[in-house]
Amino acid sequence: MKLQYISQGKNHKEHIDGIAAACRAGVRWVQLRVKNMKMLETVELAKEVRKVCDEYKATLIINDYPLVASAVGADGVHIGKNDMSFIEARKMLGNQMIIGVTANTFQDIQSYWDLPTKIKKPDYIGLGPFKFTKTKQKLSPILGIEGYKEILSQCVSAKIAVPIIAVGGIKPKDVAVLHAVGLTGVAVYSMIISSRSRKQLVKNILVELGKKSSINRRKQVGLTSISDTPIRMRKAHVRKKIVRRMSVAEIEALANQEVPLKHSGLGPKKPKRIQE
Numbered sequence: 001m002k003l004q005y006i007s008q009g010k011n012h013k014e015h016i017d018g019i020a021a022a023c024r025a026g027v028r029w030v031q032l033r034v035k036n037m038k039m040l041e042t043v044e045l046a047k048e049v050r051k052v053c054d055e056y057k058a059t060l061i062i063n064d065y066p067l068v069a070s071a072v073g074a075d076g077v078h079i080g081k082n083d084m085s086f087i088e089a090r091k092m093l094g095n096q097m098i099i100g101v102t103a104n105t106f107q108d109i110q111s112y113w114d115l116p117t118k119i120k121k122p123d124y125i126g127l128g129p130f131k132f133t134k135t136k137q138k139l140s141p142i143l144g145i146e147g148y149k150e151i152l153s154q155c156v157s158a159k160i161a162v163p164i165i166a167v168g169g170i171k172p173k174d175v176a177v178l179h180a181v182g183l184t185g186v187a188v189y190s191m192i193i194s195s196r197s198r199k200q201l202v203k204n205i206l207v208e209l210g211k212k213s214s215i216n217r218r219k220q221v222g223l224t225s226i227s228d229t230p231i232r233m234r235k236a237h238v239r240k241k242i243v244r245r246m247s248v249a250e251i252e253a254l255a256n257q258e259v260p261l262k263h264s265g266l267g268p269k270k271p272k273r274i275q276e
Helices: 012-025 039-055 066-071 086-093 106-113 144-157 172-180 198-209 217-221 236-241 248-254
Strands: 003-006 029-032 059-063 076-079 098-103 124-127 164-167 185-188
Touching: 003 012, 003 198, 012 029, 012 039, 012 198, 029 039, 039 059, 039 066, 059 066, 059 098, 066 076, 066 086, 076 086, 086 098, 098 106, 106 144, 144 164, 144 172, 172 185, 172 198, 185 198
Parallel strands: 003 029, 003 185, 029 059, 059 076, 076 098, 098 124, 124 164, 164 185
Antiparallel strands: none
């Protein structure tokens, strides 16, 4: 998986329609990203999005909300720098769930590799922003190609091999150069939604990202190349086994809650299939 679609929308329909359009075009890795939504609404939206992803056999990642990811049977969660700590998320979800994290600097990446060895490291890094983007508030300093080159070089020196995904204002013409410098893939929204030929666009991107990186990091670090390191995606039947059932009491307690579930103190218990 090298092309991730990050959803945007003002309501459920916009999120679902955008994700469905991306999946029809050939995207098979989706991140549901919602902000400032009550928890019960987030759970209901995530359940509908999961149905779409199951139809297209797409991998589903939930942004910010680990328990929602577990409750609806998503494949994983993406943790931002200001969200629940990575350690808490890993303890909550275990090693089978995919956990991606946001990074803006090499120091951000290094911090995860400084954690105790018993803690499984992130499955991928979302590194950016590449360029200015309107889809994210409080944008961090723009990296550009040179910024990516420097950070990837530092990863090589530190012998850190992990899939690194570029994010932020990426255009079709940028994909080849981003992959050429050693990035695993790209995470996008506007590029796909604004395209009049989505299927062809997605096909072209996947072909480009499927090429061997011009930088052979395998020889440089004695590890699998950063750009060629596969992102581990779990099968649907495995996903169903670890789904967490949310009790009626929890749903009722969260129905009018504005605070994200990640801060509620509710954690996964016995994994069961959620009822629909």
